[in-house]
Amino acid sequence: AEANLDGRGPITYVQGKDNNNVVRPFIEKWNAAHPNEQVTFKEQTDKADQQHDDLVQHFQAKQSDYDVVSVDVIWTAEFAAKGWLQPLKDKMAIDTSKMLEAPVEAASYKGTLYAAPKDSDGGILYYRKDLVPTPPTTWDEMMEMCSIAKANNIGCYSGQYKQYEGLTVNAAEAINSAGGSVLDKDGKPSLNTPEAKKGLENLVKAYADGNIPQEAITFQEEESRRAFQSGNLLFHRNWPYIYSLITTEGSSAVKDKFGMAALPGADGPGASSLGGHSAAISVYSKNKATALDFLKFINEEEQQKFFANQASLAPVLASLYDDTELTTKLPYLTVLKESLSNAVPRPVTPFYPAVTKAVQENAYAALKGEKSAEQALADMQKSIESAGAGS
Structure with a gap:
């Protein structure tokens, strides 16, 4: 897990089917600003169990071509325990202080953060x-x-x-x-x-x-x-x-x-029960510094707002639940905030x-x-x- 922490260059982002057309636009935005660190989107099916098995096969083969992967909240512990996810600590740490607690808890295993909460549910x-x-x-x-x-x-x-x-x-x-x-x-x-x-x-x-x-x-x-x-x-x-x-x-x-x-x-x-997804860096990635910057980009307020507006995905940033523009468009956000503050991750x-x-x-x-x-x-x-x- 200590290898390639400073690696920079192109990476691949892997996620399930982009039904609401949210993934492509935010990757295009990243790519426009990072000509030497382009992100390629690898789209999986819309079936969660097939997404899970696809990730497992790539991790087992120690392939470096799945740099950043979207993980369902229920997979984090399994993948972390097998040593497949890059721990997000020390120089790989991300700031979770402005996030809701439940998604951060779901992205952690044995007290260490292994993924960046992306959207909640x-x-x-x-x-x-x-x-x-x-x-x-x-x-x-x-x-x-x-x-x-x-x-x-x-x-x-x-x-x-x-x-x-x-x-x-x-x-x-x-x-x-x-x-x-x-x-x-x-x-x-x-x-x-x-x-x-x-x-x-x-x-x-x-x-x-x-x-x-x-x-x-x-x-x-x-x-x-x-x-x-x-x-x-x-x-x-x-x-x-x-x-x-x-x-x-x-x-x-x-x-x-x-x-x-x-x-x-x-x-x-x-x-x-908590739903949602996090973004994790594969331990086999060659360009982990780029991958880490990409995780931080996903967590920025602008992207979080876009996910909410475009796909009614629940943001992981607490402040957005009091954002008048968003709550006018998605009146249920206030109810969801209460739901998420009482949410329990599945086992x-x-x-x-x-x-x-x-x-x-x-x-x-x-x-x-x-x-x-x-x-x-x-x-x-x-x-x-x-x-x-x-x-």
Whole structure:
């Protein structure tokens, strides 16, 4: 990791599909100012697991052609533990003092920063403000309001409950919001607690009694968005990206009838699962000095504003959440700031793929009624321990 720290010259930046056309313009801007340190964009697919595997293959082959890579917040610990990411300390340090805490925490492993937070993301409660003028602040309050959904013949609440990464997000949010946690601060599973049980049981009970509609067991982000957007849900948990779709799509039945709030918790705002991406420097890069300057460029206010305006990506700089130009265009930023200040990264562990598998499979079995919440958590605990995260 000490090699090529002073190297300067062309670099390659690797990121998933540029759907909102944000990557090319900011790279063009960099290139115009750095004729001898040009950045080439290597575009991956839009599937997160394929992006992950592509990065792993390049790192394993120790290839120097992936200089700066975009890493999902859940990959940082895995890549750092394998020694693939350049630690951002000493002469490679970046200033994180103006950033939100949660994304910085998610970009760190064992107390060292390994990536520059680039954009953040947190879960938000969307609600029908025409039917519920004041959103619930606790889970129990929300469940009581389900009578309003019944009276209007629509579903009450849904997140994403298909067996995939989104279910890990939703199960972790339920557990964290009830005061529990999937892993403790030493990275060991801590699922056999009354808080974890209460959290998972909240979902299981709501699904069993119909407050979460039956079809929600097939929902990923897009299916659940369509259910809310077509007017079939009173409350809905999703990421901020759906805001622009609900407000602009012609088919939207709730364009001006919805509000956004923090996810409800046990006795106040709950804990959102943190999403988002960071930019990391490969230890195999030959031009790390250029790469470091490029990370600092990504973190500048001007680029952060551009990401927010162009792709409704949540900035990592705290000050932008009070920027009037941005909050006028993206009114949800104030809600998102609250969500992010209560956000908890998904379990930070190099064994993340095994952890998420254990959480998804067991939470899904509990929702379907194949296991009690208690049994599901005990099995989750066992699987994570045997995957090595308990040692």
